[in-house]
Amino acid sequence: MSRYLAKWTVSEKEKAEVSYVGYANLPNQVFRKAVKRGFQFSLMVVGQSGLGKSTLINSLFMTDLYEDCVYSPSPQRMPRTTEIKESTVSVEEGGVRLELTLIDTPGFGDIVDNSQCWRPIVDYIDSKYEKYLNDESRVNRGYTEDYRIHCCLYFIPPNGHGLRQIDIEFMKQLHNKTNIVPVIAKADTFTPEEVVRFKKVVLQDIADNGIKIYQFPDAQLDEEDDAANQKLREAIPFAVVGSNTILEVNQKKVRGRQYPWGVAEVENADHCDFTTLRNMIIRTHMQDLKDITNNVHYENYRCTKLANVSSVTGSATDKIAPSRDPLAQFEVEKKEHEKKMRRMEEEMEDVFEVKVREKLQKLEDIKHDLNRRKEAMTRTIEQLERDLNESKRQFDEDKRQYDIEQQKYMEQVESQMRQQAPA
Numbered sequence: 001m002s003r004y005l006a007k008w009t010v011s012e013k014e015k016a017e018v019s020y021v022g023y024a025n026l027p028n029q030v031f032r033k034a035v036k037r038g039f040q041f042s043l044m045v046v047g048q049s050g051l052g053k054s055t056l057i058n059s060l061f062m063t064d065l066y067e068d069c070v071y072s073p074s075p076q077r078m079p080r081t082t083e084i085k086e087s088t089v090s091v092e093e094g095g096v097r098l099e100l101t102l103i104d105t106p107g108f109g110d111i112v113d114n115s116q117c118w119r120p121i122v123d124y125i126d127s128k129y130e131k132y133l134n135d136e137s138r139v140n141r142g143y144t145e146d147y148r149i150h151c152c153l154y155f156i157p158p159n160g161h162g163l164r165q166i167d168i169e170f171m172k173q174l175h176n177k178t179n180i181v182p183v184i185a186k187a188d189t190f191t192p193e194e195v196v197r198f199k200k201v202v203l204q205d206i207a208d209n210g211i212k213i214y215q216f217p218d219a220q221l222d223e224e225d226d227a228a229n230q231k232l233r234e235a236i237p238f239a240v241v242g243s244n245t246i247l248e249v250n251q252k253k254v255r256g257r258q259y260p261w262g263v264a265e266v267e268n269a270d271h272c273d274f275t276t277l278r279n280m281i282i283r284t285h286m287q288d289l290k291d292i293t294n295n296v297h298y299e300n301y302r303c304t305k306l307a308n309v310s311s312v313t314g315s316a317t318d319k320i321a322p323s324r325d326p327l328a329q330f331e332v333e334k335k336e337h338e339k340k341m342r343r344m345e346e347e348m349e350d351v352f353e354v355k356v357r358e359k360l361q362k363l364e365d366i367k368h369d370l371n372r373r374k375e376a377m378t379r380t381i382e383q384l385e386r387d388l389n390e391s392k393r394q395f396d397e398d399k400r401q402y403d404i405e406q407q408k409y410m411e412q413v414e415s416q417m418r419q420q421a422p423a
């Protein structure tokens, strides 16, 4: 009995060792895998021409997108963006690799007719969803590269009055497609009080017009996160200053704009919200922006797309598609694919049959032509034979005549010789 007791009396350490199965290590596995694969993030800037979009994205990630301008001590003229421009940079920090795609869009407002000026941008965002959907639906799919637009910085002109009709319309066109983060451009043109007042006016316009901008999540379990999110909510729309000029302030190199009365520092939180915006995008909310892109905007796109497909593919499909059950959807897509393959096969068979028929007809024509030529040649040969026989007959006749005449002549010569010969 005591032997048994000794066996079953285990220490706390042993207990811990026995009860440790290992699934507590799962987060580390996920973490290692994610770090190994790296992260992808795409940021787009949209707004009227000349509001400092290109300047800001150049400063935002401290990468040399517009190389000439980054470390210049004096202001450089930025090239005007005339088409949607994608720049991908791979940045690494503390062993974590981030593939960052920055999309600079041509500013609108330069032309007289700005109706539909959002179309190329909406199409561009859709094209990224389309590509993702196609990649995801492939039969042999591995890891799907994510080049969807995760965040769109919408630049509001610092006019002091509020949103213009074109800004309202533009944001409405985009708000169901991507996460809109509104920013007030060139905030150095405002005094601090004006910025506060203008932010209120803009937020009111956004609410009045039912524009859905990116909402910071409710971090219900974490008070610290909640306070940070509340701070961010109060800062929106972020008032930003952009600059490509490195200046020296108090023996420190800073990015800023030099004015006769001082320097507006880009990364100084007392001067503008640039740092808050950058921290929000990179440090605190990048994953949330990606999640919302995937779970809300991409899902919207996918459902609309699949609903369109199902309405085209007929009633049988209609019954299944709205359920959004991936397996049912897969079945629908599979059936659709098989139908398409069958149709293609039938079409190919038709084409093949036509081709065979054409070839046979061609052979028949050639045979007919050869027969015709053979008959013509036979006729020619027969004619030649007839001509030859005629020539031979003529020749024989001529020869016979000749022989007769020859005979006659010889007889004459002979008789003459006999007469002349002495008796």
Ligand code: GDP
Residues within 6 Å of the ligand: 048, 049, 050, 051, 052, 053, 054, 055, 056, 075, 078, 079, 080, 081, 107, 185, 186, 187, 188, 189, 240, 241, 242, 243, 257
């Ligand atoms: P984009 O057309 O929106 O891309 O604008 P750009 O980045 O090309 O900038 C247009 C002009 O505005 C350039 O001369 C910039 O130096 C200037 N600019 C950019 N950001 C700011 C800013 O925050 N404040 C002021 N005052 N000017 C800026």
